[in-house]
Amino acid sequence: MATLAPMEGLEQRSQAQAEIELPASTAWPIVLAFGFILMFAGLLTSVSVSALGLVLSVAGCVGWIRELFPHEHEQTVPVVFEEHRITTNRRVVERVPIAPELVRVWLPLKTYPISAGVKGGLAGAVAMAVLACAYGVLKAGSIWYPINLLAATVYAQSLKLGPAQLNSFHSESFAIALLLHGVGSIFVGLLYGAMLPMFPRRPIVLGGLIAPALWSGLLYSIMQLLNPLLSSHINWFWFIASQIAFGVVAGVVVVRQHSVSTRENLPFVLRAGIEAPGTVPQRKSEEKQP
Numbered sequence: 001m002a003t004l005a006p007m008e009g010l011e012q013r014s015q016a017q018a019e020i021e022l023p024a025s026t027a028w029p030i031v032l033a034f035g036f037i038l039m040f041a042g043l044l045t046s047v048s049v050s051a052l053g054l055v056l057s058v059a060g061c062v063g064w065i066r067e068l069f070p071h072e073h074e075q076t077v078p079v080v081f082e083e084h085r086i087t088t089n090r091r092v093v094e095r096v097p098i099a100p101e102l103v104r105v106w107l108p109l110k111t112y113p114i115s116a117g118v119k120g121g122l123a124g125a126v127a128m129a130v131l132a133c134a135y136g137v138l139k140a141g142s143i144w145y146p147i148n149l150l151a152a153t154v155y156a157q158s159l160k161l162g163p164a165q166l167n168s169f170h171s172e173s174f175a176i177a178l179l180l181h182g183v184g185s186i187f188v189g190l191l192y193g194a195m196l197p198m199f200p201r202r203p204i205v206l207g208g209l210i211a212p213a214l215w216s217g218l219l220y221s222i223m224q225l226l227n228p229l230l231s232s233h234i235n236w237f238w239f240i241a242s243q244i245a246f247g248v249v250a251g252v253v254v255v256r257q258h259s260v261s262t263r264e265n266l267p268f269v270l271r272a273g274i275e276a277p278g279t280v281p282q283r284k285s286e287e288k289q290p
Helices: 005-018 027-041 047-066 114-140 143-149 156-160 170-198 202-224 230-233 236-255 284-288
Strands: 019-023 072-078
Touching: 005 284, 047 114, 047 170, 072 284, 114 170, 114 236, 143 170, 170 202, 170 236, 202 236
Parallel strands: none
Antiparallel strands: 019 072
């Protein structure tokens, strides 16, 4: 009886507590994991994939740490007490069939060079900029409207611009928007060059439709936190259309580039950049030398 009393008191306290605090949801662990995947995938494909993975890994680590320091991001979740009873009407346990021969999934034998991703990113940037400027002309009567909004993501002075000033040219906002748009487009183009060979079936559908829809949904959920000004002025129909235009143009440009062989079948020491004489057969010209 003495041991049951504390347990009953614990249950009563847990039932009386209607809410609990849990860590807030965040996408940074996914970014970090994806960065690690690209880092190791680069050992089989190309150095650009590993470099892109390193950038994503560092960004994931920094973003995840900022979720913990200086204050932890938490959310309050209501507690609902339910009694679950597992029942079944089946009398026979079903077994999962196993294929007689398991085939290992291979990474692509060919990939695209760094130049293909850069060309695709720049071409997609031009297509997206054309649609964005067209939206500015039709919406506000000025091509500088979307440019000033884009600069507001990192430039604090752009947040202070009024409705009339958003339609005028500002050299600082233009330079920042051009740099931000160009660098971001090149990085996404490199990602396209690394990922499209892994999807041999309809890569343009994946890169031009599915991927832009996914990151547009992600930006829609966090845009209020990243840039309240841009979130209040953005037209999501034109935004998604510009993202799809980027994905289609970048994907088409990357796919049309000359592909190169990956390093999948090379020894691990060579993929890791370690000098290991004897792991690769010598050429005939090298064998004739004394």
